[in-house]
Each structure stands twice: as C-alpha cells, then as structure tokens.
Amino acid sequence: MVRETPVLTASGLTRIYGRGCSDCVRLTGDAQGRNICPACGSVVALAEVSFELWPGEILGVMGESGSGKSSVVKLLHLDDRMTAGSATFRESDGRSHELAQVDEVEIRRLRDTRFGMVHQNPHLGLNFGVSAGGNIAERLLCGGERRFAVIRETALGLLDRTEVPRGRIDHQPGQFSGGMQQRLQIARALAPRPELLFLDEVTTGLDLSVQARILDLILEIQRELGVAMIVVTHDLGVVRLLASRTIVLRHGRVVEAGLTDQILEDPQHAYTQQLVMSAL
C-alpha cells in the first residue's frame, strides 16, 4: 500500500474565465489584491497553483469565498478543464494520467471508478429520483458490476459503514435528514473504492453534532481504506481535525502552504493571520 510516488501532482494549475490576455496572471493575485484582470476583464479563478497529494493523505484547501478553492476541485475532478498547467493522477496499478489531456471516455472512467466527489449540496451529488440503494448501485453499475445480489450487499455494507440505517436502503434521499443525505453521498462516493476523494464543504450548513459525526466518519474512512482526499473548506476547525497539510488560497493564488498545525499556530501571511485570529 505504501508508495513512493504522489497520487496527484498539480503544477501551475490555472483557470481563466473570459478571453484572457498575456497580462492576466501578472496583473492579478494576492499582491495586486484582485482576481479580475484590469487589462481584459477576465476572471483569473486560479493561477499557478501547485501541490502534491500523497497516498492516504488528507490535504486541506482553505480560503475565503471566491478564493478559487472550489475551482481546484472542479479542475481535478474534470468537471471543468484547466486553462494552463498540469496535473498528474497516478493509479495504484502504476498507470498515470495527465488530467490536462485526458479525453472524454477516460474522464468518464476516472470519475466513475477512480474518483469520488462529495458536494456541499446533496442535490448535486445524489439522484433524488431513485432510492438510496439505487444511488449507490449507479456507481457500481458504472464500474460494470452486473450481479444484483452483489450490488445489494455492497450497498448495505456501505450504508452500515456510513451509519445510515439498513432499513432506509429503499427510501428516496428526499426523505432523509440533511446529515443522512450527506452520509449517503459519502457512501455513494465510496462505492467503486476510489483512490481519490474530493470533499467540497461537506459539513457546511449542518448542525454541530452532525458535523462532528461526519468528520469522524471521514477520518475512519481514511484510516481504514487509505483513500487520499482533498478537503475544501472555509472552516478552520475542519482542516484542524482532518488535514495533515493545508494550502491557503486567496485571489486564486496559494498564499500559504504547509503542515496544518504550523499554519494554524504560526500563520505567516497577513490573510491567514487574520483568518486564524477571527476564528479564535
């Protein structure tokens, strides 16, 4: 299980919305205090973001609203294509994929079998037209499983794992509480045994006790399955609990990166200092 290569190497991730110009990157960023290019009006959502993610690691991506943290996940989950830069995803069987270049068929395969995505809003991550079991089944069916009994058993196992009562397997997600919908999303994301899990603001909007159970669940999953995760959040508590390393984004740039404890105890960048101060 221990590998010496990162699961994911991102270097120079850049996403510009708009026609873009040669000065976009130079005229925006943290030092300039803006992410809209004054020359051409394009939005520089993300520029020159680089990091590595190692097997079994949880990386925190922190930042204020509009800082580009969700864009990181969108680009890596291939919901959106990067304008420049590269990201290499390495499967445990040794195959590696350059995410800037993969084609539609490969995108589908990676999303269906290698990646898992948990959205802040369960309506984005779940199909509310089918039962809880159907939601999990869809992921298994994408992966080519054609035995009904196996699908059923796997779904029940995942519901156990995520503490959704077995008896709710045939209920519609619309009948679930918010916390249960979120746990079902996690079960669905885990179904094909992904190697990389994206968690986008998974606890935002849930009450504290529910938050705590979901965070516990994520930690247990990491310990048991060794899945590498990227956790996007604006909540300091979440990164403190989950992430061993964290990057802090502002105006689409990495303004601070390092061990989570170090960042939270001894923030170097003015913005991070302000963030930590306001939380404590």
Place this chain on the structure above:
Amino acid sequence: MTPTSDVPQTNPGTQFGFLDDFAVREIRRGLLKALAIPGYQVPYASREMPIARGFGTGGMQITLAIATPEDRLKVIDQGADDSVNAVSLRRFIAASCPELSTVTRTPEATIIQTRHRVPERPLVTGQIMVYQVPYPDPLQIVEPSEAKRRASHAHGDYARLWVKLYEDVVRFREVAISNRYPARVAGRYVIDPSPIPRWDLPKLHRSPVAHLFGAGREKKLYAVPPFTNVVPLAFDDVPFEVERFHDAAGKRNRCQRCGADDTFLDEIPLTGQASRWQCNDQDRCSENLGYPNGA
C-alpha cells in the same frame, strides 16, 4: 450528402412509392449506415407523409424506400392484418406502389411492416422486418436531454438504465418493463426495440433477417442486421423472462380458437365468466387451423 451532378430525376406523375428520389436515396443511405453500425440511431430528414407523424410514418417511409414491384408486403398492427391502421397503411402503400402485391400469410411476405409484434412463425432469409417506432431512444425514460443521451450512447454509458432495472427489481422483484425492453445489439449500442412485447425480443437474437426501425416523428433510423446478437439488459442473477400465460393453477393457457400453447396470447375479459384467451398473431392462428376462411 449534398446532391451533386448526379441529381436523381424526379417525375412526380409516375413516382413509384410516393417518396421522391432524394428521399429514397437519403433513407436508403441511412439504412445502410444503420446496418453498418448495428443499433446506432441514424438521424434522417423524416418526410411529410399523408398521415400524421406518430401513426407509423417512420416504418412507412422505410417500406416505401425499399419496396420494389416484385415485393410482397404484409402489414400488421398488434398482430392483426385487418385492424384499421394496418388496413390504411397497406392500402396507401399498395396505391403508391403499383404492381407490388400485398399478402397476409407470413411465409409469403418479403417485407413485413409491423407495430407491436414480430410474427410467431420463424422468419426466413429473404424477408425484411420494418418497425414503426414511437420512441427510438432507450435512454429516454431516464434522461430528457437528447444531447446528453447521445453522449451516453457514444460513451457506452447505460448506467442510468441499469439503475432503472435495479429499482424495478427492488420494488417488484422483477424488471417491470412489459414492452420496449432495452437490448444490447452486437455488444455495443442499446436499442429500444419499439413496443414489441418481451415475448418477441428473443426472436431478434441472431435472426436470419434484417430488422429495420424507423421513427418518423423522432427522425431516426436504426437496424439490427441478420445474425446479430441482441441481448436484453438483465442482471446476471435476475434473468430476463418473457411473458407467462398461466392460469391460477399454474397451467399454460391455450388459444381458444386454434388450441396453440406456444404463442403470445390476448386475454379477452368477459362479463360474468372466465376470460377468453386467443392468439395475438392472427395469421399464425389461422395457419394453425388450416386457413378455414381462406384468408
């Protein structure tokens, strides 16, 4: 596809088969493409016909585009040769294709245009099945956007259709699709085999004849070439099953007209007494009786 120097000469006064030569050429080309890519839905410019779209214009355009004066045409609707739709379609095609003969006996036909049924009598080389299709896309029940459906077909992604099967098995312990049962053709595209009952679906598997599907309203053509695998979608441990015609005691109902126990039966409910069961395929039933009325 733009007509170039060899534009067909159309003479509306004596046009065989109603369609102009442009239309015939386009439909034939579409059919060749459909046969070359089994199960793929080929878009085509469905022509205005003298009947409304949704009444079998897709099948009719195929028949008119492939018919020759030597052909013998059989038209059935729900297994019957003499229902209003079948009669009207047959009359129109016969009127616009002089010298083409119309028949009702399955083995005599070279082209069989159908809605809802495949004849019970095994088809033989030399015959062509033409289906009138209301909804050509099997993904239509799970995905409203055609653009997304086309992407799914291109990627071979039928997961949402499988989820529908999963949900059915959970709720009803079997797949609750009585007709239009999705089937994978030649291991690649999944087709909607038009509203034929499940009973008829195995007849498409490695059939010796070409099965041509036309959806006039939806402007699509697709095909199952001869001797091609047609496999219904089913879980490994929940096998595909055809309709059963058994009474409460578990005994197979027979046709009460010809006595057959190997055909797709219609149940005719009768007030105050037990239902009557009868072959749905009218020609097969009469054939079993030795054609008593000379039909």
